[in-house]
Amino acid sequence: xxxxxxxxxxxxxxxxxxxxxxxxxxxxxxxxxxxxxxxxxxxxxxxxxxxxxxxxxxxxxxxxxxxxxxxxxxxxxxxxxxxxxxxxxxxxxxxxxxxxxxxxxxxxxxxxxxxxxxxxxxxxxxxxxxxxxxxxxxxxxxxxxxxxxxxxxxxxxxxxxxxxxxxxxxxxxxxxxxxxxxxxxxxxxxxxxxxx
Numbered sequence: 001x002x003x004x005x006x007x008x009x010x011x012x013x014x015x016x017x018x019x020x021x022x023x024x025x026x027x028x029x030x031x032x033x034x035x036x037x038x039x040x041x042x043x044x045x046x047x048x049x050x051x052x053x054x055x056x057x058x059x060x061x062x063x064x065x066x067x068x069x070x071x072x073x074x075x076x077x078x079x080x081x082x083x084x085x086x087x088x089x090x091x092x093x094x095x096x097x098x099x100x101x102x103x104x105x106x107x108x109x110x111x112x113x114x115x116x117x118x119x120x121x122x123x124x125x126x127x128x129x130x131x132x133x134x135x136x137x138x139x140x141x142x143x144x145x146x147x148x149x150x151x152x153x154x155x156x157x158x159x160x161x162x163x164x165x166x167x168x169x170x171x172x173x174x175x176x177x178x179x180x181x182x183x184x185x186x187x188x189x190x191x192x193x194x195x196x
Contacts, residue, residue, distance in 0.1 A: 065095075069183055069191040074109065076102020077159065079167070079188060084195055091143070092131075092173040092195070094183075098156070099164035108156040111186040118148025125154040126169050131193070132182040133174050140171045140181075 065082035072078050081096040100106050113120050114128030119142075127150030131140040143151040151170040159165060174181060174195065183191045 067096075069193045071183060071185060071188040071191040073185075073188040075106040076100050076161070077106055077108065077188075079185065081183065081191070081193060084193060086173045086176075086195070090173050092140075092171045094169045094171070094193075096167055097164045098153075098159065098167050100159040100161055103161050105158050105160045107158050109187045112156075112188070113150075114142075114186065116148075119144065119150050122149045123154050124156040125150050126152040126156075126167060126185065127154075128186045129169050130184045131171055131174065132184060132190075133178050134182065135180075136174065136178055138174070140174060143170050143172065 067080045067082055068084060069081045070078060071081075078099050078101050079096055080099065081094050083093075083095045085093050085095075087093070098108070108124055110120075110124055112128050113123075113125050116127070119125065119127040127142050127144075129142050129152065132138075133140070145151065153165070153167040153169075156165065156167075179195050181193050181195060183193045
């Protein structure tokens with residue numbers, strides 16, 4: 001009886017050992033290669049990166065976008081708007097790039113967040129941006145969520161010389177009959193934006 005029990009026990013140990021080895025070999029697969037990381041072109045790569053949370057455009061490949069409007073700011077900062085898309089929900093999303101065309105790193109001015117306490121407490125953003133419909137005599141502000149966060153890129157800090165940051169802003173959409181608005185951002189020049 002003891003011999004029979006010992007034999008069964010040894011067989012069970014062998015089966016468990018073989019099964020474990022098979023799982024180990026299967027799980028190993030092959031050596032994973034680290035993905036090639038693009039080296040940063042500047043020493044400011046340790047800075048906090050902005051939170052884009054940009055709405056998806058549905059396209060997997062990025063194509064160079066045509067600039068629809070450009071607004072110049074202080075110390076070489078420049079905002080190029082590359083798309084203005086209306087959606088069925090009644091929103092207008094602007095996408096673009098905030099670039100530093102100057103010779104030295106520049107801090108994004110805090111004034112571009114606007115002066116609303118609920119927006120400012122979420123960090124430097126494009127929350128102060130507005131669209132002005134001169135003909136309809138209306139001003140459209142960047143949308144906010146229920147916690148007061150602006151529906152725009154946040155966490156903007158220092159932009160190094162020659163660098164740029166992808167940005168977005170979401171507004172209530174002007175009526176379809178409005179085909180032109182003035183884009184305004186504190187400390188930046190106004191820019192005329194054609195809407196389709």
